[in-house]
Amino acid sequence: MNPQKSIFLRSLQANRVCFFRNPILKPSPALQRRHYSQHNEHKTSFVEPYDVVIVGGGPAGCALASVLSSIKAFDGMRVALVDSGKLEDIKQWKPPLDSYLSRTLQITASNKVYLENHGLWSQCYADRMQPYDRAVVTDSLGGGVIDLAAFETVESVQSRSSVAYMIETKNFVSGMLKAIDCATGCVVTFERSRVVEINNNNSTSYISRLPIVSLSNNRKLQARLLVGADGASSYVRKCAGIGTYGSEYLQYGLVATLCLEQLNSTAYQRFLPTGPIAMLPFPGGFANLVWSLDSDHTQLLKSAPEGAFASLVNAAFRLSACEMQYLYNIVRDGASESAITAEADWRLEVFARNNPGISSPKLLPPTIAAITPKSRTSFPLRMRMVDSLIANRIALVGDAGHVMHPLAGQGLNMGLEDVQCLADVLKQAAVAGEDIGSVPVLMRYNKQRYVRNLAMQGIVDKTWHIFGSNSRPVVTARSLVMNGLDLFPTVKRFLVSSIINEEGASHEEQLLSACMMDQSNLVEELLKAPHSVKVNFKNGLGYTALHYAAQTGSIDCIKLLVAVQGVNPNIQDSMEKDTPLHKALIHCDSSETAMEIAKLLVGAGADPRIVNKKKQRPVDLTEPEEEDIRRLLLQATLAIAVRQEQAEMEMGDEDSYSSD
Structure with missing residues (x-):
């Protein structure tokens, strides 16, 4: 026991x-x-x-x-x-008529339906809830944009027109x-x-x-x-x-209630070098702010005058990292509220003149007129799992x-x-x-x-680390992916339907998440469970479990996956047309790990001749000193060629025998 x-x-x-x-x-x-x-x-x-x-x-x-x-x-x-x-x-709470509380909740459409079915949702004040049907996510460093709308979901969820609902915790x-x-x-x-x-x-x-x-x-x-x-x-x-296990993000979530200059039903999020900032809509032109910052920036912005703070939030959704750093510095130097506001407003005017094409509600949130007095508070951010x-x-x-x-x-x-x-x-x-x-x-x-909780933990944590990186290759890659989603409508539909799907993660989605997080014990549990798991299942990006395991460098997960009858190591993803073998050679942090994974994949039938979107074979992705890997791939290529030649000869013999 x-x-x-x-x-x-x-x-x-x-x-x-x-x-x-x-x-x-x-x-x-x-x-x-x-x-x-x-x-x-x-x-x-x-x-x-x-x-x-x-x-x-x-x-x-x-x-x-x-x-x-x-x-x-x-x-x-x-x-x-x-x-x-x-x-x-x-x-017995009686809500105020002219403001909203800063501690709020975001309820997915599926959870809202569940609460409705039990007669619970109707007990909350309906006029203080705000459904939203669109979420716009942008990257301040790379310029990437994702525009997710509920109407882009699959037919099975089209009856629910909202992605999620905002409601005060109280x-x-x-x-x-x-x-x-x-x-x-x-x-x-x-x-x-x-x-x-x-x-x-x-x-x-x-x-x-x-x-x-x-x-x-x-x-x-x-x-x-x-x-x-x-x-x-x-x-x-x-x-x-x-x-429990987990980690501290060394950040705080700064929350506040915003008063907007116009009504809004779209959620906005922008990833900044200092952390993501999000504006979530409420009725009557109000919004909830959640801004992730380190301790120094959190204290700096909590102590900033309320008028200046509103200007800083407007700036954070629009200005560059360098300009934001300048504004932080003048706040830190003790500039007056009027001086901070004037500086921020001038920079915002310049931004609007220089970027007329992106100053639309489709990409930018409404301008913030003010914040609700004394609504700013903060809480530490961490990841914990039991x-x-x-x-x-x-x-x-x-x-x-x-x-x-x-x-x-x-x-x-x-x-x-x-x-x-x-x-x-x-x-x-x-x-x-x-x-x-x-x-x-x-x-x-x-x-x-x-398993489902662990999978979601892994996805959110990976997202935070990816968008928390200021590395130029990472910034370029994530912006290409974000901007490329408009070229792949099926991927966008997958992302949105995943948000509002009331059934939760499938066994296949759990398998992908477990491989993403290098959780071989969970992979083993899923593969041995009485229910059948489609090991070649592809998510909206075209990734299989082998793609994620190879990308993560998880040798144990790959051993479990290649042992499954019918596993296909030659599936190409939708974006870069990479096979798991490509992913391993691109992402593995050591030659030893890449070699071990390449052996396992080749042994399972991986074809080193397949080229990706850039016309690269796996061997083209090896480093000059990785001679062992190149030799392995060459031998595998020759072995495949020999097998094909033998098969063709056997077929020729059969044709000759038939003609006789």
Whole structure:
């Protein structure tokens, strides 16, 4: 057994219980064996039995509680939602009429449909949501542009005209809490409640082995399943002994609410040398700003006068890196608000005169008139992934299980997909009469979500590193790809449909992502799974798993892939017409790795005679000192020629025999 599954929890934090839901429904006899009843045995030592205890009343925790409250299989069960915040105040939140909050969420169309189907989306203030149907992404160094529109998606998703929906975090959480109130009454909410201890003794009694969550008012909650939805610094995760890995981006996300000079329903993102800047639309001419910066620039811009800050944001979407650096310097030197604004506005006027062709809404966002006072705040950016989403009677959802860079806006969407999956697994277990906190049940959740979360983590992290490079070859290559998307409509449709696809990543897409991240253990798991995986599957760029494994230099992944019957190592990608053999010789960082991969690919039938878009054979991509690789490719070429000649001779003999 995995050691993590035998680790019991120690301590958490807690406050006092403030408000409760309706009285808990008494379970039917048919359900008593799979949820807590109210026998005296459970009431000893004032322990209150719950089927599910959710720690964390943020978007993921409240979404899970509201989804469970809407599932009929949970009628009669008991669910506790525990949070240290003032949940009742959030539920009763009355939004201001003249501004928007700076902490916002981007919800994909598929997640919005899921929430609608459970009757939850309608509980949020609809007039404070903003759908958007286009996203424009630009590169400040190379001039690359991607214009993604929802109407370019495949027919299966054409009925959903929006790529995503912007909503304030407080609006979302308030809606989920109101949905709980409208449901059957299975959820009990504990607000302003820190957990002071969670323990689990070694008693042989089934009841005694369940986690007990102690609150500071001496209330004790016993759970068949404890869910950690308590964010990136999850204490539930820490106490469960679940390890994490990842890295710090050494950047902060600076957020603010912007007031635009005109209405807007397009999202804009520009990659700057200092980090990406994004403007996300809200109703009434408002917008949300997310600007990734290092610590020095973050503090500099947070302390800049509000009028000057608005001019700097306008400049960041238009001016060159050199001009932005000049503006940063005058802010750092203590220039007045009027001086900063005048300098930025003058440079913007020059930009507009010199670039009349690109000053359109298709490429540039509306001009910012002002920012909402005191709306600027920041948070550190990091990548974190857990070793497992589950432990003994514990499951993690949302940021407790994964944290990523906000450049793709996928953080909460991954969390909502966790919620969907866990709720579905628990529903199936409840209907089947299974113990909802048992290892087999939780393993189903972990198996479905872990690989998908890891794949998305890898994609976002790779994107950040690619666009974070100022290397001229990298800048040129990424701009060529960005500008070339308009020449490949099918690729654009693939990218957009991937954003709004409600089914999530397929097994083939998971395989490609695992190879991209050099995760050979995940590749092995996918290839051995009972479901069939099309190993020659191509994504919108024409890449196969072998392309990504060769490009990454993953020898272990290639060994697994070439062992699959029917694998084709001669597929060419859509952009450069490279085979996996081309990719290996272009991208491998050492001759030894390139040689090993070339051996594996040639052994699997790779044809060294194939030329790419630049009319290059793999041998043309070798370095002068890589004689061993050239010899290998020459031998493979000769071997193929000999086999073809023998085949032609055999066919000639057959024709001669037939004529006789």
